[in-house]
Amino acid sequence: MLHLTKVAVGCPDIETLSARQQLQSGPGAAASLTRFMPKRAAELIGGSLFWIIRHRLVARQDILGLSMMETPWGVKCRIDLAPGPVSVVPRACKAHQGWRYLAPELAPPDGEEDGNAMSAEMAKALADMGIL
Template identity: 45%
Template sequence: MALHLTKVAFGCDDIDVLRGRLEGRAVDGGTWINTRYKPTRAAELEGGSLFWILKHQLIARSPILGFGEAEGRCLIRLDPRVVPVRLRPKRAHQGWRYLVEADAPPDLDGAVDDLAALPPALVSALAGLYLV
Protein backbone atom coordinates (compact mmCIF):
# COMPACT_ATOMS: atom_id res chain seq x y z
CA MET A 1 0.00 0.00 0.00
CA ALA A 2 1.56 3.27 -1.17
CA LEU A 3 1.96 6.35 0.96
CA HIS A 4 1.37 9.77 -0.61
CA LEU A 5 2.04 13.45 0.13
CA THR A 6 -0.24 16.46 -0.15
CA LYS A 7 1.02 19.93 -1.03
CA VAL A 8 -0.59 23.24 -1.93
CA ALA A 9 -0.18 24.23 -5.59
CA PHE A 10 0.92 27.71 -4.56
CA GLY A 11 0.48 30.41 -7.19
CA CYS A 12 -1.60 28.23 -9.51
CA ASP A 13 -5.06 29.42 -10.53
CA ASP A 14 -6.12 26.11 -12.06
CA ILE A 15 -4.86 22.68 -13.06
CA ASP A 16 -3.63 23.95 -16.45
CA VAL A 17 -1.26 26.41 -14.76
CA LEU A 18 0.06 23.61 -12.54
CA ARG A 19 0.50 21.33 -15.55
CA GLY A 20 2.38 24.04 -17.45
CA ARG A 21 4.64 24.76 -14.48
CA LEU A 22 5.65 21.11 -14.00
CA GLU A 23 6.00 20.28 -17.68
CA GLY A 24 7.97 23.48 -18.28
CA ARG A 25 10.62 22.45 -15.73
CA ALA A 26 10.85 18.82 -16.86
CA VAL A 27 14.30 17.44 -17.60
CA ASP A 28 15.06 13.80 -18.49
CA GLY A 29 11.50 12.67 -17.80
CA GLY A 30 11.22 14.25 -14.37
CA THR A 31 10.79 17.53 -12.56
CA TRP A 32 11.79 18.61 -9.06
CA ILE A 33 10.23 20.48 -6.19
CA ASN A 34 12.27 21.35 -3.14
CA THR A 35 11.45 21.38 0.53
CA ARG A 36 13.44 22.15 3.62
CA TYR A 37 13.44 18.65 5.11
CA LYS A 38 13.37 15.17 3.66
CA PRO A 39 10.23 13.28 4.69
CA THR A 40 11.03 10.76 7.42
CA ARG A 41 8.97 8.16 5.56
CA ALA A 42 10.67 8.78 2.20
CA ALA A 43 11.22 5.07 1.48
CA GLU A 44 7.45 4.47 1.77
CA LEU A 45 6.69 7.40 -0.55
CA GLU A 46 8.53 6.03 -3.58
CA GLY A 47 5.85 4.63 -5.83
CA GLY A 48 3.30 6.97 -4.28
CA SER A 49 2.16 10.36 -5.52
CA LEU A 50 2.19 13.98 -4.53
CA PHE A 51 -1.44 15.18 -4.43
CA TRP A 52 -1.92 18.85 -5.24
CA ILE A 53 -4.28 21.08 -3.25
CA LEU A 54 -5.90 23.98 -5.09
CA LYS A 55 -8.70 26.11 -3.67
CA HIS A 56 -9.10 23.79 -0.66
CA GLN A 57 -9.49 20.64 -2.76
CA LEU A 58 -7.27 17.79 -3.85
CA ILE A 59 -7.36 18.24 -7.63
CA ALA A 60 -4.53 16.21 -9.16
CA ARG A 61 -1.51 14.07 -8.45
CA SER A 62 2.03 13.69 -9.75
CA PRO A 63 3.80 10.34 -9.26
CA ILE A 64 6.86 10.49 -6.96
CA LEU A 65 9.99 9.14 -8.68
CA GLY A 66 12.50 9.63 -5.87
CA PHE A 67 14.39 12.00 -3.60
CA GLY A 68 17.64 13.90 -3.75
CA GLU A 69 19.52 16.72 -2.03
CA ALA A 70 20.97 20.01 -3.19
CA GLU A 71 22.33 22.91 -1.18
CA GLY A 72 21.06 21.49 2.09
CA ARG A 73 17.48 21.06 0.85
CA CYS A 74 15.48 17.97 -0.06
CA LEU A 75 14.47 17.58 -3.69
CA ILE A 76 11.39 15.54 -4.48
CA ARG A 77 11.61 14.16 -8.02
CA LEU A 78 8.22 13.96 -9.71
CA ASP A 79 6.85 12.67 -12.96
CA PRO A 80 5.84 15.88 -14.78
CA ARG A 81 2.43 14.38 -15.64
CA VAL A 82 -0.47 15.93 -13.76
CA VAL A 83 -3.18 13.29 -13.31
CA PRO A 84 -6.60 14.77 -12.44
CA VAL A 85 -8.35 13.10 -9.52
CA ARG A 86 -11.90 13.15 -8.21
CA LEU A 87 -12.08 16.37 -6.22
CA ARG A 88 -11.93 15.95 -2.47
CA PRO A 89 -12.06 18.74 0.12
CA LYS A 90 -8.72 19.33 1.82
CA ARG A 91 -7.68 22.29 3.92
CA ALA A 92 -4.58 24.12 2.85
CA HIS A 93 -1.41 23.71 4.93
CA GLN A 94 2.21 24.72 4.84
CA GLY A 95 4.75 22.26 3.54
CA TRP A 96 3.51 18.73 2.91
CA ARG A 97 1.46 16.13 4.77
CA TYR A 98 1.18 12.37 4.44
CA LEU A 99 -1.87 10.78 2.82
CA VAL A 100 -2.56 7.05 3.15
CA GLU A 101 -3.78 5.07 0.15
CA ALA A 102 -7.23 4.52 1.66
CA ASP A 103 -7.81 8.30 1.85
CA ALA A 104 -6.45 9.12 -1.61
CA PRO A 105 -9.05 10.13 -4.20
CA PRO A 106 -9.32 8.01 -7.35
CA ASP A 107 -8.08 9.25 -10.71
CA LEU A 108 -10.55 10.75 -13.14
CA ASP A 109 -10.69 8.41 -16.08
CA GLY A 110 -12.76 9.50 -19.09
CA ALA A 111 -13.82 5.91 -19.80
CA VAL A 112 -15.14 5.46 -16.27
CA ASP A 113 -15.92 8.94 -15.01
CA ASP A 114 -17.94 11.47 -17.01
CA LEU A 115 -16.48 14.30 -14.89
CA ALA A 116 -13.22 14.03 -16.82
CA ALA A 117 -14.99 15.45 -19.89
CA LEU A 118 -16.08 18.62 -18.06
CA PRO A 119 -13.94 21.76 -17.82
CA PRO A 120 -11.94 21.85 -14.55
CA ALA A 121 -13.60 25.13 -13.47
CA LEU A 122 -17.07 23.58 -13.78
CA VAL A 123 -16.06 20.47 -11.85
CA SER A 124 -14.59 22.71 -9.13
CA ALA A 125 -17.83 24.73 -8.92
CA LEU A 126 -19.93 21.56 -8.70
CA ALA A 127 -17.65 20.14 -6.02
CA GLY A 128 -17.90 23.41 -4.07
CA LEU A 129 -21.67 22.90 -4.02
CA TYR A 130 -21.14 19.24 -2.99
CA LEU A 131 -22.88 18.01 -6.14
CA VAL A 132 -20.02 15.75 -7.21
Protein backbone atom coordinates in the same frame (compact mmCIF):
# COMPACT_ATOMS: atom_id res chain seq x y z
CA MET B 1 3.16 2.84 0.35
CA LEU B 2 2.26 6.34 1.45
CA HIS B 3 1.23 9.54 -0.33
CA LEU B 4 1.84 13.26 0.21
CA THR B 5 -0.36 16.31 -0.28
CA LYS B 6 1.14 19.65 -1.30
CA VAL B 7 -0.34 23.01 -2.31
CA ALA B 8 0.39 24.11 -5.89
CA VAL B 9 1.08 27.70 -4.84
CA GLY B 10 0.06 30.25 -7.46
CA CYS B 11 -1.43 27.66 -9.83
CA PRO B 12 -5.09 28.32 -10.72
CA ASP B 13 -5.43 24.98 -12.56
CA ILE B 14 -3.69 21.72 -13.49
CA GLU B 15 -2.57 23.07 -16.87
CA THR B 16 -0.64 25.88 -15.18
CA LEU B 17 1.00 23.37 -12.82
CA SER B 18 2.06 21.20 -15.75
CA ALA B 19 3.41 24.17 -17.72
CA ARG B 20 5.36 25.39 -14.68
CA GLN B 21 6.94 21.96 -14.19
CA GLN B 22 7.96 21.76 -17.86
CA LEU B 23 9.52 25.20 -17.63
CA GLN B 24 11.44 24.37 -14.43
CA SER B 25 12.43 20.75 -15.07
CA GLY B 26 12.23 20.42 -18.85
CA PRO B 27 10.07 18.07 -20.91
CA GLY B 28 9.79 14.51 -19.60
CA ALA B 29 10.85 15.48 -16.06
CA ALA B 30 9.15 16.93 -13.00
CA ALA B 31 10.18 17.70 -9.44
CA SER B 32 9.06 19.65 -6.42
CA LEU B 33 11.26 21.20 -3.75
CA THR B 34 10.39 21.28 -0.09
CA ARG B 35 12.24 22.37 3.01
CA PHE B 36 12.70 19.08 4.85
CA MET B 37 13.17 15.42 3.94
CA PRO B 38 10.10 13.45 5.07
CA LYS B 39 10.95 11.07 7.92
CA ARG B 40 8.97 8.33 6.15
CA ALA B 41 10.70 8.91 2.78
CA ALA B 42 11.23 5.19 2.08
CA GLU B 43 7.46 4.59 2.29
CA LEU B 44 6.77 7.34 -0.26
CA ILE B 45 8.58 5.70 -3.20
CA GLY B 46 5.82 4.29 -5.40
CA GLY B 47 3.23 6.54 -3.78
CA SER B 48 1.93 9.80 -5.22
CA LEU B 49 2.15 13.49 -4.51
CA PHE B 50 -1.41 14.86 -4.58
CA TRP B 51 -1.71 18.52 -5.57
CA ILE B 52 -4.07 20.94 -3.85
CA ILE B 53 -5.41 23.73 -6.07
CA ARG B 54 -8.04 26.13 -4.72
CA HIS B 55 -8.62 24.02 -1.60
CA ARG B 56 -9.26 20.83 -3.59
CA LEU B 57 -7.15 17.72 -4.23
CA VAL B 58 -7.28 17.74 -8.03
CA ALA B 59 -4.21 15.94 -9.42
CA ARG B 60 -1.44 13.52 -8.55
CA GLN B 61 2.02 12.52 -9.72
CA ASP B 62 3.92 9.33 -8.90
CA ILE B 63 6.87 9.83 -6.55
CA LEU B 64 10.01 8.41 -8.16
CA GLY B 65 12.61 9.42 -5.59
CA LEU B 66 13.67 11.88 -2.89
CA SER B 67 17.07 13.48 -2.39
CA MET B 68 18.68 16.47 -0.72
CA MET B 69 20.20 19.13 -2.96
CA GLU B 70 21.89 22.50 -2.70
CA THR B 71 19.90 25.45 -4.09
CA PRO B 72 20.44 29.22 -4.04
CA TRP B 73 18.03 29.20 -1.06
CA GLY B 74 19.93 26.55 0.92
CA VAL B 75 19.65 22.78 1.13
CA LYS B 76 16.22 21.47 0.07
CA CYS B 77 14.54 18.11 -0.41
CA ARG B 78 13.88 17.35 -4.08
CA ILE B 79 10.91 15.12 -4.79
CA ASP B 80 11.34 13.58 -8.25
CA LEU B 81 7.96 13.02 -9.90
CA ALA B 82 6.58 11.28 -12.96
CA PRO B 83 5.95 13.94 -15.62
CA GLY B 84 2.46 15.28 -16.23
CA PRO B 85 -0.07 15.58 -13.42
CA VAL B 86 -2.93 13.05 -13.57
CA SER B 87 -6.40 14.40 -12.76
CA VAL B 88 -8.17 12.81 -9.80
CA VAL B 89 -11.78 13.02 -8.67
CA PRO B 90 -11.72 16.43 -6.93
CA ARG B 91 -12.08 16.44 -3.15
CA ALA B 92 -12.11 19.28 -0.63
CA CYS B 93 -8.86 19.70 1.27
CA LYS B 94 -7.58 22.40 3.58
CA ALA B 95 -4.53 24.28 2.38
CA HIS B 96 -1.35 23.89 4.44
CA GLN B 97 2.31 24.82 4.31
CA GLY B 98 4.82 22.26 3.14
CA TRP B 99 3.41 18.76 2.71
CA ARG B 100 1.30 16.29 4.68
CA TYR B 101 1.12 12.51 4.59
CA LEU B 102 -1.96 10.92 3.02
CA ALA B 103 -2.92 7.32 3.75
CA PRO B 104 -3.65 5.22 0.63
CA GLU B 105 -7.24 4.53 1.69
CA LEU B 106 -7.91 8.30 1.81
CA ALA B 107 -6.50 9.05 -1.64
CA PRO B 108 -9.05 10.04 -4.29
CA PRO B 109 -9.26 7.85 -7.41
CA ASP B 110 -8.03 9.02 -10.80
CA GLY B 111 -10.47 11.17 -12.78
CA GLU B 112 -12.04 10.11 -16.03
CA GLU B 113 -10.21 10.62 -19.32
CA ASP B 114 -13.29 10.73 -21.57
CA GLY B 115 -14.15 14.39 -21.04
CA ASN B 116 -17.05 13.65 -18.70
CA ALA B 117 -14.98 14.40 -15.61
CA MET B 118 -16.23 17.29 -13.53
CA SER B 119 -14.06 20.41 -13.50
CA ALA B 120 -12.48 21.47 -10.21
CA GLU B 121 -14.55 24.66 -10.27
CA MET B 122 -17.82 22.72 -10.73
CA ALA B 123 -16.90 20.26 -7.97
CA LYS B 124 -16.09 23.14 -5.60
CA ALA B 125 -19.38 24.89 -6.39
CA LEU B 126 -21.35 21.68 -5.75
CA ALA B 127 -19.42 21.03 -2.54
CA ASP B 128 -20.11 24.59 -1.36
CA MET B 129 -23.84 23.90 -1.89
CA GLY B 130 -23.56 20.66 0.09
CA ILE B 131 -24.33 18.45 -2.92
CA LEU B 132 -20.92 16.72 -3.07
